[in-house]
Amino acid sequence: MSLSSLLPALILLSSLLPGLAIFLLREESHRLRTALNLFGAVAKLLLVGLMIWGVFHERVFETRWTLAPGLDLVLHADALSVLFVSLSTVLWLVTTVYAIGYLENTPHRSRFFGFFSLCVTATVGLALAGNLFTFVIFYEMLTLSTYPLVAHKGTPMAVRGARIYLAYTLSGGVLLLIGAVWLRTIAGPLEFVEGGILGGLEGIDPWALRWIFLLLIVGLGVKAALVPLHGWLPQAMVAPAPVSALLHAVAVVKAGAFGIVRVVYDVYGVEFTAALGLLPWLGAVAAVTIIYGSVKALSQDHLKKRLAYSTVSQVSYIALGTAILGPLATIGGVVHLVHQGVMKITLFFAAGNYAENLGVHRISEMDGVGRRMPGTTLAFTVGALGMIGVPPVAGFVSKWYLGLGAVEAGQAAWVVPVLVASSLLNAAYFLPVLYRAWFREPPAAWPAEKPPAGRWEMPGALLWPPVVTAVLALAAGLFAAAPYSPLEWAQLIASREYAS
């Protein structure tokens, strides 16, 4: 039982065990609950740091457990999994702090944090999944652990929203399962290998592979909110702000996008996928989603709904990156996994703060909010500018690489207009919000104002997370060329993908 076989399992346990313990806590044990939460998050961070160091130096970490003949649960650390695990871990720590502050004095916190921890366990599990079988297992566990989070408030609307969420994700899960079983049965145990292995296998009917691809992408696309499978996302806005932040930035939507990246790069192999003629279809769906999401965002007055549609649009950049053949596009898509996560979570934290502190839910109510809550609004501004693609915030880097990749692959004719249109639309629905926040006069009274807590505009637990993530978004863009930056990792992943 060496470290290299234990480390992936330990990373999972660092949130699973505290989560299970939290379920048994009485509602009043605040200190213990907070301690368990933070202990788990920090422990995970340390373990992941260890893993990053190891993977960079080409060490192999793998945990394997046989569940049935020919079906192994495999946790394996490669460059892509490390990228996603790091994102999840860092953002989990930040969101935990935020959630502790946000949910102060609300009921059922033990239940919330228990499922919260399970949700992160599932996310980390699918990040570290070493084969499609393991991925499917954790994908479904993610569905199960996020349902109680969406339904948390317990109002009829919350339960209804959760039910819609479940209907979509369970259906997607069934399709994913059928595709995975089919593939496993005709092609053998497929472990994720950079460059994919399906291309090298003989004697498999290409039409079967095309149908399987469709099943897998549709199954994953539900969580990744590809149009027309995105219907659950605006409904799930009924969840508390920390949940929305987590779902959109890290867990659910990213899991779907991550799955698409895995299928295209590490199961099929991007060159084989192109040879099967599947890439143009994926690209088309991604492009439609990007435009559709942005257009719908324009017409939303509810801030969280606008951010929801923005997520629909932005996550498809990742799918777009996978749909274009070539390392530069790959880099753009993969790095956007991280960049979009950090930027979007900032925006959702800010939205949560507006609602919590001032009772502001709608954009029309946001006049002059920048004066009242400068820290939050500054973070919001950084996130929004990143979404639009303004340098030096991280979003610019992703779009730049996507554009370059399109040119390199000869696809610039349709990709660049999509990117430009999307940026313009992003500007169209973010800039007015920023204008309102900074340059309009605040109203006489806010809808539901809370008195300022101490020196700062908000309690620290609610203020610092968005500020921290905004700084990270800025840093990811400014220091993109530095070692260990998300961009460096994406370049490493791309080089390993195309090397084979």
Next chain:
Amino acid sequence: MLPQEIIFGLTGVGLFVIGLRGVMLHVSALARILAINVCGAGVFLVFVTVAYRGLGERPDPVPLALVLTGIVVAVSATALALALARRLQEGGDE
């Protein structure tokens, strides 16, 4: 003229079918219970037919033992069924 055992066997089958029809068509619990017993009688008759080894020969003891067991089981089952039916009837007609 058919051999004796064929007649017996067919009678058994016929009883079984009559009993089956009775269970499916009758409504009252008592009629159904009786129909099931007719079914059972049919099956037992088939068993007896199987035991026949020829005129003057000793019959095969195994099926006869099975018939005895079957009769005992049928009696117990009928007793239980009648008890349940009686209890239902006692509860009043609803």
Next chain:
Amino acid sequence: MNSLLIWPIALPLLGSLGALVWSSRAHLIGVGVGILTLFASSLVALRFAEQGGLEHALGGWEPGLGIALRVDGLAAALLMMSSLVALAAAVYATAYFSDPVKRAVFWPLWMLLVAALHALLLAGDVFNVYVTLELLGLTAVALAALGGSRASLRAALRYLTVGLLGSMAFLAGVALLYAAYGTLDMRGLAGLVRAEPAAWVALTLMTAGLLVKAALFPLHFWLPPTHANAPAPVSAALSALVVKAAFYLVLRLWLDVFDGALTQAAASLLGLLGAAAVLWGSWRALRAERLKLLAAYSTVAQLGYLFLFLPLLLALPPGPGRDAALGGLVLFALTHGFAKSALFLAAGVIQQHAGHDRIADLGGTARALPITTFVLALSGVALIGLPPSGTFLAKWQLMSAAVTTGQWLWLPVVGLGSLLAGAYTFRVLGHAFGPSERAGGVLVGGRQEIPALLLAIVATVVLGLGANGLWGFLSTGVSVTGVSS
């Protein structure tokens, strides 16, 4: 000669007598004998794992005139499950029955049920199967009628009537088999049965009789009222064990005894009926208004899944593929047994707490009983077939076999069945979320909640993560007929 095989049958039989005589201590005898029976079953399973198939000739009379008891992997696995489930339900039952008259009647019947079940699993002779099947049916009816209400009496009488018809058909098949082949011993028959009219008629009669008892669509109509109106521990045993025993016999007959006389068409017919059961049962479960009725319809659906395996097993050539599918089948049966019994026990807790089990009014009760709600969630996960339950692995094997044999129809059936199960599970669980705060601790009643919790954990965690040994266990040694599976 392995007299070890006697004990899983003899112990509950003696316990039943004991409970009849010392009725004031009946519950202690019940639980005590349950523990001893579990111990005996474990010994049988362990010895099987070491030595392979075990056999014992009762009274020293060899098969032919005498009756043999035999155990193989399938029987041993089901024996373990039934001992565990029966013990858990027995512990629950000590707290469930408060009326001393009911209590005095329940325990002897309960242990007689367990004895009959174990005798059925260990039987190596076709007529002995008939006797144990009847014993099982009679005790099950008597226990089901303990509910006391008119609805439960009516349901019990219907169960008895329908069950007796099935038994008669089975007995007729036995007669035919003896007439054609001259032996009733299953191992002997397996070598003699050929594809000829006598075998086909016997197979049809026996299968039809067993299908009634296994509640396969469209012969399932007796099950929902019976299971829904029986006392909770009885419903647990009925859904998890009794109907499973009938399916076990179908499997035993099809795979071992009638191996030489089967046709793919017949298997496909059963598969289609199973598919209809999955869809119809899940749909009715979704529309059910009471929790126990939902669980009963869910049993109809889950048994349908078991029948889906049959055409696949027949179409696969002997080898690792077939072994994998057979293991999946057994895993499904085991997981369902644990999950369904947990669900019924939890429903019993809810019913006793709230006075009713209407789903729409479940809210406050669900919040007041967090452990029980958790049990509902865990068993729901197993019924849907989501990881980490054993059902997930079993469904994977089922779908994999469907792809391999080209029987594509079963894939959408399984998918749709899972979605419907998700719908009816979360319809119940949705009520557990409400705006009010929960007062009080986590555990409400130990003897009532812990057995259900343990059963649910076995279904959804233990069997999901630790089931790999099952495949090796099943192929240890030989099956009843001496043919290695």
